[in-house]
Amino acid sequence: MTMPKDQPNILFISTDQQHFEALSAPGNPHVRTPNMDALAACGVRFTQSYSTNPLCGPARTSYFTGRMPSEAGVLGNEELYRDDLPTMGEWFREHSRYETVFSGKWHAGGPPQTYRVPGFDVLVGGINRCGIIGDASVAASCESWLRQRDRSRPFLLAAKLLQPHDICETIRFVGSPLGPGRYPGIEGDLPPLPANFEYEGMPAICQVSPQSAHWTERDWRFYLYSFYRQVEMVDAEIGRIMRALDETGGLDETIVLFTVDHGEGLGHRRHVTKGTLFDECVRVPMICAGPGRFPAGVVDRETLVSGLDILPTFCDFAGLPVPSGCRGASLAGVLTGGAAPRRQAVFAEASNNRQRMVRTLRHKYIACRDGTECLFDMVDDPDEVRDLSGDAGSRGVLCAHRSLLAQWESGLDLAPGVKAFAVPDGPGT
DSSP: OOOOTTSOEEEEEEESSOOTTOSTTTTOTTOOOHHHHHHHHTEEEESSEEOSOSSHHHHHHHHHHSSOHHHHTOOSSSOOOOTTSOOHHHHHHHHSOOEEEEEEOOOSSSOSSOSOOTTSEEOSOOOTTOHHHHHHHHHHHHHHHHHHOOTTSOEEEEEEOOTTTTHHHHHHHHTSTTSGGGOTTOGGGOOOOOTTTTOOOOTTTOOOOGGGTTOOHHHHHHHHHHHHHHHHHHHHHHHHHHHHHHHTTOGGGEEEEEEESOOOOTTGGGOOSSOOSSHHHHBOOEEEEOTTTSOSSEEEOSOOEEGGGHHHHHHHHHTOOOOTTOOOOOOHHHHTTSOOOOOSOEEEEETTTTEEEEEOSSEEEEEETTSOEEEEETTTOTTOOOOOTTOGGGHHHHHHHHHHHHHHHHTOOOOTTOOOOOOOOOTTO
């Protein structure tokens, strides 16, 4: 018995801590990602896709619940989300015949690696904080399951890979006596530093990473080189999963969504790892592929996309209602050549509920609880090095973004104990 065409399988693949340009499809010459590129070639690649938080636990909670981290109560990596919010798996099980299966890093209101994911059957696979080993087991478990699955039911398979998160371990290695000096002969392959490498930004919003404070230029470039190799490792595991799907005849019946929980500093503003609301940390790749369902090879540069959109998009394609209170919008319309979500902006939270971001098509606004603000023109200044918040000519734009943030915050159903965010009201008014 084959699944009806109008209720597709859903394969949800994500990596961890991958910079939005760390794939070769956009033309990055320093990395080779044939499997991510293949997804982009048969689907839609969104260039304006944003995480709800540049930290693993909060970001992952959003795409499994459709709620902002402050609503779910997951402000850092250790909190548990509020128990009255259904997970994606629980929702699909309650409202459909979908078989819901999970493998890899959970970390959405709970520990990174666990055998108990609400609403999902968990496949054994993955090793916490060791993607170079664990991702192979995640891909193998997904491959095995795909080859033996019950073909009478549609599936929702979440494959949560860890690389290039191992860059956190590489950063410790670079600063050690056993660092990059042990690898002579690779100088010609080391990527150049980013254009905004020397810019530190405003201290309240972005600080130089202490792990890298004493690095040489070669140390920095070796770190970049290592990051791209780790991206290539996880790309190979994505290829293994996709081959199993294809070889078992499921490719034409499956919608594949690939994204990332958050980005990586990658030397911008001398920053490593995550946590800031600059694009290198909060902007993420997103590719949606559906052979025969979506236009192929489309690059969407206009639609503002949020991690909140994943759950309503899956519900839309599966013909299910969207959970009450879900903050995202389905991307089904824009994916099938119709209308994009009607939104002016996407939003993000950071720094344990102390910072907020508003991203409109032209501008980005960042606000802190202490009243610090930044405003960037993302068209004229994509590197985010010219803060316009004190520019008299930008006061109208600043106030408009404050208003957008205030309106958004007023509509949130904050988790018990979470402090509401007060939007700055300074000289821009």
